[in-house]
Amino acid sequence: MAFNYDQYMRPGKLPHIWCPGCAHGTVMKAIIRAIDRVGLEKDRTVIVSGIGCASRMPGYVDFNTLHTTHGRSLAFATGVKMADPSLNVICVAGDGDSLAIGGNHFIHACRRNIDITMIVFNNNIYGMTGGQFSPTTPHGRLASTTPYGNPDYAFDVAELSMGAGATYVSRGTVYHAVPLERQIADGITHNGFSVIDALCTCPTTYGRRNKLGSPIDMILWFKDNTVGIKAAQKLSPEEMEGKILTGVFRNDIKPEYCEEYQKIVEMAQGG
Amino acid sequence: MSGKEVFYQGNEACAEGALYAGCRFFGGYPITPSTEVAELLSRRLPKVGGAFIQMEDEIAAMASIIGASLVGKKSLTATSGPGMSLKLENLGFACITEVPCVILNVMRGGPSTGLPTGPSQSDVMQAKWGTHGDHPAIVLTPASVQEIFNETVRAFNISERLRTPVILLTDEIIGHMREKIVIPEKGELEIWDRPRPDCPPEEYLPYDTSKGIVPPMADFGSGYRFHVTGLNHDASGFPTNKPSLVEPEEERLMAKVTENLDMIEKYEYFQKDGAKVGVMAFGSSARSAKAAIKQAQEEGIPVDLLRPVTLWPYPEGPTIEMAGRVDTIVVPEMNLGQMINEVQRCIEGRAKVVGVNRVDGDPITPENILQKIREVV
Numbered sequence: 001m002a003f004n005y006d007q008y009m010r011p012g013k014l015p016h017i018w019c020p021g022c023a024h025g026t027v028m029k030a031i032i033r034a035i036d037r038v039g040l041e042k043d044r045t046v047i048v049s050g051i052g053c054a055s056r057m058p059g060y061v062d063f064n065t066l067h068t069t070h071g072r073s074l075a076f077a078t079g080v081k082m083a084d085p086s087l088n089v090i091c092v093a094g095d096g097d098s099l100a101i102g103g104n105h106f107i108h109a110c111r112r113n114i115d116i117t118m119i120v121f122n123n124n125i126y127g128m129t130g131g132q133f134s135p136t137t138p139h140g141r142l143a144s145t146t147p148y149g150n151p152d153y154a155f156d157v158a159e160l161s162m163g164a165g166a167t168y169v170s171r172g173t174v175y176h177a178v179p180l181e182r183q184i185a186d187g188i189t190h191n192g193f194s195v196i197d198a199l200c201t202c203p204t205t206y207g208r209r210n211k212l213g214s215p216i217d218m219i220l221w222f223k224d225n226t227v228g229i230k231a232a233q234k235l236s237p238e239e240m241e242g243k244i245l246t247g248v249f250r251n252d253i254k255p256e257y258c259e260e261y262q263k264i265v266e267m268a269q270g271g
Numbered sequence: 272m273s274g275k276e277v278f279y280q281g282n283e284a285c286a287e288g289a290l291y292a293g294c295r296f297f298g299g300y301p302i303t304p305s306t307e308v309a310e311l312l313s314r315r316l317p318k319v320g321g322a323f324i325q326m327e328d329e330i331a332a333m334a335s336i337i338g339a340s341l342v343g344k345k346s347l348t349a350t351s352g353p354g355m356s357l358k359l360e361n362l363g364f365a366c367i368t369e370v371p372c373v374i375l376n377v378m379r380g381g382p383s384t385g386l387p388t389g390p391s392q393s394d395v396m397q398a399k400w401g402t403h404g405d406h407p408a409i410v411l412t413p414a415s416v417q418e419i420f421n422e423t424v425r426a427f428n429i430s431e432r433l434r435t436p437v438i439l440l441t442d443e444i445i446g447h448m449r450e451k452i453v454i455p456e457k458g459e460l461e462i463w464d465r466p467r468p469d470c471p472p473e474e475y476l477p478y479d480t481s482k483g484i485v486p487p488m489a490d491f492g493s494g495y496r497f498h499v500t501g502l503n504h505d506a507s508g509f510p511t512n513k514p515s516l517v518e519p520e521e522e523r524l525m526a527k528v529t530e531n532l533d534m535i536e537k538y539e540y541f542q543k544d545g546a547k548v549g550v551m552a553f554g555s556s557a558r559s560a561k562a563a564i565k566q567a568q569e570e571g572i573p574v575d576l577l578r579p580v581t582l583w584p585y586p587e588g589p590t591i592e593m594a595g596r597v598d599t600i601v602v603p604e605m606n607l608g609q610m611i612n613e614v615q616r617c618i619e620g621r622a623k624v625v626g627v628n629r630v631d632g633d634p635i636t637p638e639n640i641l642q643k644i645r646e647v648v
Contacts, residue, residue: 010498042496043492043493048338059498063496064492064496065496065497065498065499066338066341066498066499067498067499067500067502069360072330072361074331075326075327075332075334075335075338076335076337077338078326078334078338079296079324079335079336079337079342080338080339080491082296082298082322082324083296083339083340083341083343083344083346084343086492087342087491104327104328105327105331108326108331261322264317265320267317268314268318269317269318
């Protein structure tokens, strides 16, 4: 039987604002299936977002949902989690939201290892404002503010997260929706800060300008240009040229922030 | 007032006042001259089962207290001028989403990094108009260590009851001065909590005002699932741009304040028979003003004093009343003239208005004010 998404959707809140061909819905569905897979209670789950296309996602789903200011979702989420560590806290954010304006909050959430799951809807562009380049727009690509090609170099979300101390780091794509769901589920159950770099597509403001073909072509591109972390070990550097690594890059155990703070509470109370 | 006598610094009084009011979350970022609040709460909050977190910046600190408040915890942050500039983005978010929280701004010189250890009163207009968009502003300006304690409790109470952020505006002088104060016994000061819903969760509308101007607020995680957004929203909390819904909501946010002036407004007004001069001053400048007025009295010059404890909404009534009694109002403030504009706006030429201003990092002395009083008599 097909998965029943309705049980997690808010009646009357569709259609969504995303453009035809946008892959954000695929990531949203992977998140819903992951939540269902690990059995989170709707009342005990808080989904937090910032600003941008991805950040409208919490409005569609039936949890405690918080749509905040640009880039600040992790800062709000940190307050939520610290105020009640028994809540399940998930952040959803685009690449611009989480890594440019929210870059400071991102690296510090990684460093603290607070038990929040961060899903980056990474479509390499600022979609909602009309296609300006983002911190993950590849060098040389066209955007509405890089008419001669992007002079900036892109962040590798996974490398950045690991460098900053996140204890669960993975990358999936909307072509590989089932492994993406599994990674999100792992991220939710992981006790610490989890980052899932969810590669998705913006055909309207990115694909069209860079002549990447139809929405389907853009999704199929992931099939041919990504390599799973295990498969990559068997490939030569030449064969790996231009390929994007996917899979789970890190899954470490390290003391979680709220649990560490609980020890401080006990110490302060003379326990 | 019965209770424990202590010798406290202004910033310590704020931290203790917050705990007394039931604050159980502090998110902050260190900045002089407010740091003692964070330092004290980092020790005290875990003792009472609360949480302290030093965030990565002032923006995050403000965000964290809103997040914690949505889970039901009374929350505080403390900062100074440059940090306040950063908090303004999320202050607006708290206004439109109606999330109670308290922000202490211990003013220092500016603009920019300014005078980190010098006092100032130059955030008067920022406190009112800092965050973008039309929004209500409630700003309390205590002038003594005891008053910082009491006004901190009142700030939480007002914030909870009206579901809006409240700013405590002090300065380096009262933030760092020490005075004997009395910490009231538990129960001596009334403590208010936000209105919470009593309807079944499936019927809950987070911005339903059918039963009053301040809608009940559920805690995240309590079984009432709802959506919060900084976008203009309807009673259900979901975004709307319908003019017929947006304008009444914006007006209601302001009305929460304008219709509750009895609860919010507080001032001291001393009138002296035959006074031709009045002084309008708040915070540490009001302390100098009191000394100046005493000296003027000894010289045979009677002077009225108006000291707003609530700076915003601005005490229009008492200012107009004073203007009706005196010929000249002297406005001492540690800035180049901010509050003076409000005085002039209110009294519409009913009296002459002159400023006493200093921005050199030193306080306005009683002598500075006395000299101006003598000049205008």
